[in-house]
Amino acid sequence: MIDVALADDHPVVRAGLRSVLESHEDIRVVAEASTAEDMLAWTGAHRADVVLLDLRFGPGRMSGAQATRLLAERGGPAVLVVTTYGSDADILAAVEAGATGYLLKDAPTDELVRAVRAAAAGQVTLGPAVQERLLGRVRTPQLALTSRELDVLRLVAAGRSNDEIARELFVSRATVKTHLAHLYDKLGVTSRTRAVAVARDRGVLPV
Amino acid sequence: MIDVALADDHPVVRAGLRSVLESHEDIRVVAEASTAEDMLAWTGAHRADVVLLDLRFGPGRMSGAQATRLLAERGGPAVLVVTTYGSDADILAAVEAGATGYLLKDAPTDELVRAVRAAAAGQVTLGPAVQERLLGRVRTPQLALTSRELDVLRLVAAGRSNDEIARELFVSRATVKTHLAHLYDKLGVTSRTRAVAVARDRGVLPV
DNA sequence: CCGCGCATCGGCCGAAAGGACGAGTCCGGC
DNA sequence: GCCGGACTCGTCCTTTCGGCCGATGCGCGG
Numbered sequence: 001m002i003d004v005a006l007a008d009d010h011p012v013v014r015a016g017l018r019s020v021l022e023s024h025e026d027i028r029v030v031a032e033a034s035t036a037e038d039m040l041a042w043t044g045a046h047r048a049d050v051v052l053l054d055l056r057f058g059p060g061r062m063s064g065a066q067a068t069r070l071l072a073e074r075g076g077p078a079v080l081v082v083t084t085y086g087s088d089a090d091i092l093a094a095v096e097a098g099a100t101g102y103l104l105k106d107a108p109t110d111e112l113v114r115a116v117r118a119a120a121a122g123q124v125t126l127g128p129a130v131q132e133r134l135l136g137r138v139r140t141p142q143l144a145l146t147s148r149e150l151d152v153l154r155l156v157a158a159g160r161s162n163d164e165i166a167r168e169l170f171v172s173r174a175t176v177k178t179h180l181a182h183l184y185d186k187l188g189v190t191s192r193t194r195a196v197a198v199a200r201d202r203g204v205l206p207v
Numbered sequence: 208m209i210d211v212a213l214a215d216d217h218p219v220v221r222a223g224l225r226s227v228l229e230s231h232e233d234i235r236v237v238a239e240a241s242t243a244e245d246m247l248a249w250t251g252a253h254r255a256d257v258v259l260l261d262l263r264f265g266p267g268r269m270s271g272a273q274a275t276r277l278l279a280e281r282g283g284p285a286v287l288v289v290t291t292y293g294s295d296a297d298i299l300a301a302v303e304a305g306a307t308g309y310l311l312k313d314a315p316t317d318e319l320v321r322a323v324r325a326a327a328a329g330q331v332t333l334g335p336a337v338q339e340r341l342l343g344r345v346r347t348p349q350l351a352l353t354s355r356e357l358d359v360l361r362l363v364a365a366g367r368s369n370d371e372i373a374r375e376l377f378v379s380r381a382t383v384k385t386h387l388a389h390l391y392d393k394l395g396v397t398s399r400t401r402a403v404a405v406a407r408d409r410g411v412l413p414v
Numbered sequence: 415c416c417g418c419g420c421a422t423c424g425g426c427c428g429a430a431a432g433g434a435c436g437a438g439t440c441c442g443g444c
Numbered sequence: 445g446c447c448g449g450a451c452t453c454g455t456c457c458t459t460t461c462g463g464c465c466g467a468t469g470c471g472c473g474g
Contacts, residue, residue, distance in 0.1 A: 009313055010223075010312050010313045011223075011227075011313070011314070011315050011316045012220060012223040012224055012227060012289075012312055012313075012314075012316065012319065013219060013220060013223055013312070014223070015222075015223040015224075015226040015227045015316065016217075016218075016219040016220055016221070016222040016223025016224070016226065017219055017222075017223070018226070019222040019223065019225070019226035020218075020219060020222045082219075084291065105217050105219055105220070106216055106217045106218070106219075107218070107219075108218050109218045109219065109222065112219065146419090146420065146421085148420075148421065149420095156400060157400070157404065158404050159396065159398060159400045159401030159402070159403065159404035159405065160400075160401075161398060161460075161461090162460075162461070163460085171421085171422070171423085172422075172423055172424085173423095173424095174422080174423050174424055174425090175421070175422050175423065177461080177462075177463095178421080178422075178423080179421085180461090180462080181462075181463075181464095182420095184462080184463095189366065190462070190463090191366060191368060191430085191461085191462080192400055192461080192462090193363060193364070193366045193367075193399055193400050193403065194366030194367075195366070196366065196400065196403070197364065197365050197366035198366065353449090353450060353451085354450095355450075355451065355452095356450095368430070368431090369430075369431070370430085378451085378452070378453085379452075379453055379454085380453095381452080381453050381454055381455090382451070382452050382453060384431080384432075384433095385451080385452075385453080386451085387431090387432080388432080388433075388434095389450095391432080391433095397432075397433090398431085398432080398460090399431075399432095
């Protein structure tokens with residue numbers, strides 16, 4: 001028997017996951033939580049074989065990736081991330097944090113069940129859509145932006161001018177321009193708005 | 208007895224809605240569809256009291272708003288829109304198309320059930336979160352962008368230069384600049400990147 | 415140790431964008 | 445019929461941005 005705990009901020013999704021999983025004899029839903037914090041608290045006091053975790057909870061709440069990291073550190077149950085959006089950054093963050101699997105919410109139900117069983121057995125499962133995405137990333141060798149470049153890029157996306165960015169990062173205008181030049185080079189663009197558009201497209205920036 | 212038909216591209220969400228609704232004696236789920244097109248076809252041959260409809264289906268598929276319009280035109284069942292994101296534009300489009308209600312997917316289950324019963328009775332129901340959003344829109348008087356300004360704004364967000372925009376819209380650079388000046392005025396900004404950021408923030412641009 | 419990537423800064427120059435005018439057309443409403 | 449708003453176009457000017465040069469310091473790995 002596989003004991004599963006659910007954490008998702010959407011009541012309807014929780015009901016759906018429960019409904020799908022409990023229609024199978026070998027799976028039992030033993031807990032539901034609407035936040036990552038609640039799930040952490042619960043797993044501290046109880047046991048489960050698999051935790052189904054959403055990535056994004058409400059604003060100001062702990063992210064699923066962070067919860068995954070904490071669960072993994074304390075040697076907790078296998079974590080199967082089930083989320084709506086799968087940007088490259090999300091997937092990588094979750095896997096890096098120690099997720100045992102990654103599914104999109106639009107996955108068919110049998111795929112979900114298979115992933116739960118695999119996770120319980122300690123096997124890694126990435127949904128087909130996720131795999132394809134990761135493959136795409138391999139094909140497109142991938143821009144490795146430095147942290148400073150990301151700082152600048154985020155502020156550019158927020159609509160700041162080079163001057164404002166310089167002030168906010170406590171550097172000179174020239175430095176900002178240098179980072180921007182590198183960004184343009186890596187993104188293959190020649191203007192800030194284009195850079196933001198491409199970065200969004202590639203999942204570099206949170207949508 | 209209220210007969211409900213579900214249309215959502217997420218199998219898990221469909222299961223969740225079914226599970227939540229069928230736990231009530233007076234509600235019966237009589238159909239499930241994974242696309243708006245399927246739902247339209249089904250309602251053409253069968254009857255339902257209420258249709259629960261997602262707004263966004265896969266890329267290239269008919270939108271929930273469009274389906275709502277078609278259902279309303281043929282005098283079909285009440286349409287209750289249940290979707291994840293509720294940007295102002297989405298809500299208005301759905302209501303304008305003839306939706307009987309609008310709920311966010313993170314709504315608690317009892318709210319969902321109440322909305323279904325209300326919709327069956329022909330009453331309009333907007334979820335609390337939706338109401339708040341609409342109120343916010345009233346408080347923030349609301350920028351009324353002209354269609355041409357929206358054209359320009361979208362291209363700016365895509366990273367085009369004024370020159371490119373001029374060519375794509377078959378107008379002169381000066382015209383683009385004029386539209387931009389009006390946009391800046393309405394959005395309260397002084398640069399294109401800022402305009403895009405603010406527009407995204409206000410839900411004017413699709414995220 | 416020496417190179418290489420990263421971050422930091424500066425100057426110069428041309429191109430793009432933004433601000434501030436004016437001005438013509440067309441359409442719908444009072 | 446007149447007025448207002450939307451859309452179109454132009455000119456002149458200032459600011460910002462992007463491209464292109466160079467330079468320094470720092471840490472890390474061959």
